[in-house]
Amino acid sequence: NGITALLRPGDEECFFDESGTGEEIHGTFSVTHGESPVNVKIFNPSDLVVLDLIDTMEDAYTFMALQDGYYTVCFKSNSNELQTIEFSLHIGDDVTVKNVMKEDHLTPISNSVNTLKRGVNELNEQTKYHRNRLIRHKKTTQSTGSRITWWSLTQAFVLIALSLTQTWIIKNLFEKKRNV
Amino acid sequence: MLPRLLLVLSILINISYSISFYLTNRETKCLSDYLAEGELLIGEFSIDPIRREGIDDGVITTVSDPTEETVYDKNVDNGKFAFTSPENGEYVFCFKNEDDLEKTVKFNTHSGVKAKDYSDIVKKENLKPLEAKLKRLEDLARETLERYHEVRSMEDDIYNDNRGTTSNAFWFGILLTIILVGMAFWQMFHLKSFFQKKKMF
Numbered sequence: 001n002g003i004t005a006l007l008r009p010g011d012e013e014c015f016f017d018e019s020g021t022g023e024e025i026h027g028t029f030s031v032t033h034g035e036s037p038v039n040v041k042i043f044n045p046s047d048l049v050v051l052d053l054i055d056t057m058e059d060a061y062t063f064m065a066l067q068d069g070y071y072t073v074c075f076k077s078n079s080n081e082l083q084t085i086e087f088s089l090h091i092g093d094d095v096t097v098k099n100v101m102k103e104d105h106l107t108p109i110s111n112s113v114n115t116l117k118r119g120v121n122e123l124n125e126q127t128k129y130h131r132n133r134l135i136r137h138k139k140t141t142q143s144t145g146s147r148i149t150w151w152s153l154t155q156a157f158v159l160i161a162l163s164l165t166q167t168w169i170i171k172n173l174f175e176k177k178r179n180v
Numbered sequence: 181m182l183p184r185l186l187l188v189l190s191i192l193i194n195i196s197y198s199i200s201f202y203l204t205n206r207e208t209k210c211l212s213d214y215l216a217e218g219e220l221l222i223g224e225f226s227i228d229p230i231r232r233e234g235i236d237d238g239v240i241t242t243v244s245d246p247t248e249e250t251v252y253d254k255n256v257d258n259g260k261f262a263f264t265s266p267e268n269g270e271y272v273f274c275f276k277n278e279d280d281l282e283k284t285v286k287f288n289t290h291s292g293v294k295a296k297d298y299s300d301i302v303k304k305e306n307l308k309p310l311e312a313k314l315k316r317l318e319d320l321a322r323e324t325l326e327r328y329h330e331v332r333s334m335e336d337d338i339y340n341d342n343r344g345t346t347s348n349a350f351w352f353g354i355l356l357t358i359i360l361v362g363m364a365f366w367q368m369f370h371l372k373s374f375f376q377k378k379k380m381f
Binding site: 003004006013014015016070084109110117120121123130134138141142144145152155156159160166171174 | 210211268270289293317324334355359360363364
């Protein structure tokens with residue numbers, strides 16, 4: 001979970017998944033490449049807009065499905081450059097068994113475990129997202145540091161070379177004049 | 181026997197999460213996921229409508245790893261794959277529709293602990309569903325803590341890099357100023373003695 005999609009300029013990319021009535025739908029998204037905010041729309045199985053987020057760079061949403069069917073989330077680009085969006089879409093309990101009876105679904109401890117599981121899942125995803133971003137930050141920082149060093153040394157070299165050249169040229173001018 | 185079978189089934193059918201999207205005629209769509217070195221990645225996809233033999237060209241599914249090598253390239257309607265990431269970087273999943281008709285792609289992918297298959301452990305240690313859930317939770321929490329430690333140490337590295345860069349920028353500024361002033365003075369004195377030698381003063 002936490003997958004990245006490419007959003008071309010002016011394009012709209014939509015993703016959908018099936019939900020049952022009463023299931024909790026939870027999603028996140030974040031523009032990971034590109035400076036321009038996006039418009040996000042979520043449609044219910046009757047094609048009505050459930051959520052409409054305009055000009056946003058990152059957000060999260062949670063709502064209850066009131067119908068059975070496919071819920072769609074669409075990302076629309078407002079920019080004229082390529083962007084990438086990292087997003088996740090959870091419907092109900094991820095680790096669910098469909099059509100197989102769960103033995104201990106009704107005990108209090110199993111409810112607590114489910115709540116715990118949701119919390120840990122979320123924490124796990126957020127940490128993964130954070131770590132991935134930091135890996136990229138680290139690369140940028142390191143390259144900035146080395147660029148400053150390289151550029152400063154080049155400047156120093158250019159200054160010295162320029163100064164020596166100037167002096168030599170001026171000396172030359174006066175040498176020639178003398179001879180003439 | 182049957183309850184056992186149901187139990188095993190219940191742990192195996194644990195990837196009920198997926199996303200779906202449309203591929204219009206001849207369209208290619210790509211998705212990516214960032215993985216750290218050594219992390220396990222599993223994925224599953226299915227194409228609808230099923231390819232008609234001799235008529236449709238199908239959808240080509242390709243997966244490329246962080247070293248940009250193609251590790252999966254098949255033209256099938258249902259597929260699964262599993263990889264261990266060779267280095268930090270992105271896995272890119274591409275779906276190319278070779279036909280004129282619109283296809284629906286259903287796709288899911290999991291990494292790390294979520295990719296781990298618990299059916300073996302369940303069988304070996306004879307775990308009830310709740311115990312299996314807790315075991316998974318335990319692994320997930322441990323993985324989260326490890327990742328968090330990585331985050332902290334990376335933030336330390338970034339902080340140190342930034343401090344180093346800032347102080348470098350400062351000292352280089354001073355160095356360049358000294359060079360500038362030094363060269364200016366050297367120039368003046370050198371030319372002055374040059375002209376004096378030439379008896380122009």
